[in-house]
Structures are given as structure tokens and as C-alpha cells.
Amino acid sequence: MPVEVRKVLIPSFGGPQKIQIVNSTLPDPAPNHVQVKVLYSGFSGADINMRIGVYPLQRKAPLTPGYCFVGTVHALGPQSTRFAVGDLVACLSIYDAEATYSNQLEKHLIPVPKGLDPKIATTLILDWNTAYGMLKGTDWKGKKVFVHGMSGAVGYALMTLCLLEGAQVYGTASARNHQTIRDLGATPFVYTDKLWITYMKQIGGAQGVFDALGFESWDESYDILSPSGGTLYGYGGNLGTLKGEKPRSVIWPTLKLLGRNLMFWSRKSTKFWWIDRDWSLFLPNTQEVFALALQDKLKISIKRVFELDDVATAHREWTSLTGMGSVLVHVS
Missing domain, CATH: 3.90.180.10 (Medium-chain alcohol dehydrogenases, catalytic domain)
Structure with a gap:
């Protein structure tokens, strides 16, 4: 009935x-x-x-x-x-x-x-699964990664998983959460003052950057990739919403993001990431994050x-x- x-x-x-x-x-x-x-x-x-x-x-x-x-x-x-x-x-x-x-x-x-x-x-089904899928298949141990929005759902999961794999983790977050993030083992910055751009360039750039903000933030994130090679993972498109701006479509920024791969000589690459329940890896990835949680390996x-x-x-x-x-x- x-x-x-x-x-x-x-x-x-x-x-x-x-x-x-x-x-x-x-x-x-x-x-x-x-x-x-x-x-x-x-x-x-x-x-x-x-x-x-x-x-x-x-x-x-x-x-x-x-x-x-x-x-x-x-x-x-x-x-x-x-x-x-x-x-x-x-x-x-x-x-x-x-x-x-x-x-x-x-x-x-x-x-x-x-x-x-x-x-x-x-x-786990969306937030942690999204982060897990982006990281899977790459050895992040000892590498420098930069995560935007470490206070947020996917950002927090990315930070936690990267630390679990032995990466050096940097990223942006609300100032009120900086001490908690330091205690976890990552290095936080305030997004708006842009000091993170200068710092990351000074230390040679990141091998992986994870950016859910989109739009012009993807340009800045691409800029802090290591000249010797790194990948920018773009997902979401939340910058305008967070700033209270007039709604913008993420389609053209995404095309621009992926178009950077034509510059093959740069040694940098970009990916736009989303999660799809019909992908062959969706079920095993979900089962794997479930197992990690049951083993108390994730700080949810x-x-x-x-x-x-x-x-x-x-x-x-x-x-x-x-x-x-x-x-x-x-x-x-």
C-alpha cells in the first residue's frame, strides 16, 4: 500500500x-x-x-x-x-x-x-567515498598535498586519509579550526589572505591539490602544483555559494580546468572528479571505507x-x- x-x-x-x-x-x-x-x-x-x-x-x-x-x-x-x-x-x-x-x-x-x-x-557513502576515490591508486606517502576546506566534509576526509597514508598535508580552513587541524598533524592556512600560495611555492609546490571551490580558485590551485609534476583534482564548485555571489555555472570553468592538460610540457595535470554509483569501483570503494571505519582506522x-x-x-x-x-x- x-x-x-x-x-x-x-x-x-x-x-x-x-x-x-x-x-x-x-x-x-x-x-x-x-x-x-x-x-x-x-x-x-x-x-x-x-x-x-x-x-x-x-x-x-x-x-x-x-x-x-x-x-x-x-x-x-x-x-x-x-x-x-x-x-x-x-x-x-x-x-x-x-x-x-x-x-x-x-x-x-x-x-x-x-x-x-x-x-x-x-x-561514508558520499563524503568519505569521494575522498577515498580521489586518493586511491596513488602512493601519497611523503608527498606534499594541499586540501581546500579541511573543515568541510570531503576536505576533512581527504586530510585524514592523506595523513593516514603518511603525506605532508597543508590546506585551507576556518581560523577557528586551525589548532585542531595542527593537533591532527596538518598545516592550515586562511583561504582569503592568499599566504598559502606564497608558502607552497617556497617549499616547492604540492604533488596533489584537492579543490572543491572551483572557478578562479582552480587557477590558484594549479599555480601551487610542483613544477616537477603534480595533479590538481577539481570537484564541486562551491566558491560562489560560499562568497554569496550570484550563481555561476561550473561547466566552463571545468572545461578550462581540463584544457590545461593540453600543456603536456608543464608536467602538471588536472582531473575533474565526481562520484558515480554506476561505476564498477563504486561498490568496492564503499565496502572498503566501511571496513576501514569498522576497524577504527578513520577519525570520523x-x-x-x-x-x-x-x-x-x-x-x-x-x-x-x-x-x-x-x-x-x-x-x-
Whole structure:
């Protein structure tokens, strides 16, 4: 039978005042789909950009945001056999996570191992998985890396994983978090004074730079790569949002970012990174970060947990939240 649902709705693009909490009805899951009672949803820059209407290739409004979630199986659609009612599952949903119930293709659900806290699992499915995917396949031991936004969700995960691998970690973060970052073993800078550019050049540049800000920040990040070779990983496009500027599309800056690879003589390279639930590595990467968390090898940090009714507050306060790490929405 259809279930009653409470969910976040963006009826049209604009400011946080556009956010609504509405009651609706969700139909039974279709064939090969599973209906999940959502416990926690991730909250990130993707939510902000979708609300504004500038996230790449996003749906038109109206839409319900929520890029990932963890929840329990509530009902099975025809031909769905992998899970049982009550199983704890994770999903990179892209949409519809900020709802008490969500219908998802069975193939997109991942079992959450026993003993893994649902809140922790929610941070892993997107935030830590994104960081892990960027770092995987490269030996970072002893190398200099620079991470923008070490206080943020993916930035914090990148910093932690790089330190775990023995890298020398530098990056930008809010001044209020600098001592905590130093205690963890990284070297923080304030983004706005640009002293980080001078410092990184003085020490020979970085072998890896991770930049979720985009736009002109990618130009500056490219500039601090080591002349002997390094890679700039661009992901996201949050600079305009953080600065309160008029929304800008990230498409042209991304083309410019990738176009730098034509300068093969520079020994520098660029990549635009995103996470895709249909990639062959998505499932094994997710399982690997789950295993690392269960082995207590990751220092997971959750900055704030908002209730579903307070999602508009999350949008308003996103740039001023204190603490470090991931932001979650407690859905049901």
C-alpha cells in the first residue's frame, strides 16, 4: 500500500526561503525497486547548489534533495530479492533522500555491515567515498598535498586519509579550526589572505591539490602544483555559494580546468572528479571505507545533525557552521 511521506521540497529555485516540508504519498516500489525508511541523509554543497539550480545536469524543480542516505528496508517491489524487510542499507540516491521513505532501484542499495553506526555510514557513502576515490591508486606517502576546506566534509576526509597514508598535508580552513587541524598533524592556512600560495611555492609546490571551490580558485590551485609534476583534482564548485555571489555555472570553468592538460610540457595535470554509483569501483570503494571505519582506522567527525524540519536552517547556516566534518539530516 502507498505510504504517507514527509519530505523536503524545493518548488522553485532560489534562496533558503524556498525550502518547504510537505506531506505526500509514496506509491509501492516498482519492479526491481526497494522502499526504504530513511534514517539519515547527508547534507552537502550539492544540496545548496540544487536549491539554487546550478548543480550540473540536475533535475528541474520541483525536486526533493538529498544525495545519500542510510535507512531500513520497508517494502520490496516485484522481482526484488537481494534484501529483506528490516535490513540496514546505504544508497547514493542523488535525489529523494530527505524524505521519510524513498523508492530506489535495488541495484543501488548497499548493505551496511553489522556494528556500523547509521550516522557514520551516512558520512561514508558520499563524503568519505569521494575522498577515498580521489586518493586511491596513488602512493601519497611523503608527498606534499594541499586540501581546500579541511573543515568541510570531503576536505576533512581527504586530510585524514592523506595523513593516514603518511603525506605532508597543508590546506585551507576556518581560523577557528586551525589548532585542531595542527593537533591532527596538518598545516592550515586562511583561504582569503592568499599566504598559502606564497608558502607552497617556497617549499616547492604540492604533488596533489584537492579543490572543491572551483572557478578562479582552480587557477590558484594549479599555480601551487610542483613544477616537477603534480595533479590538481577539481570537484564541486562551491566558491560562489560560499562568497554569496550570484550563481555561476561550473561547466566552463571545468572545461578550462581540463584544457590545461593540453600543456603536456608543464608536467602538471588536472582531473575533474565526481562520484558515480554506476561505476564498477563504486561498490568496492564503499565496502572498503566501511571496513576501514569498522576497524577504527578513520577519525570520523560529524559537524552537525539537523532534524528534517530544520533543513531550511541548514541551508541558511551552511557557510557559518562550527566544527569539522560531515553534516547530516536526521530524517526519521
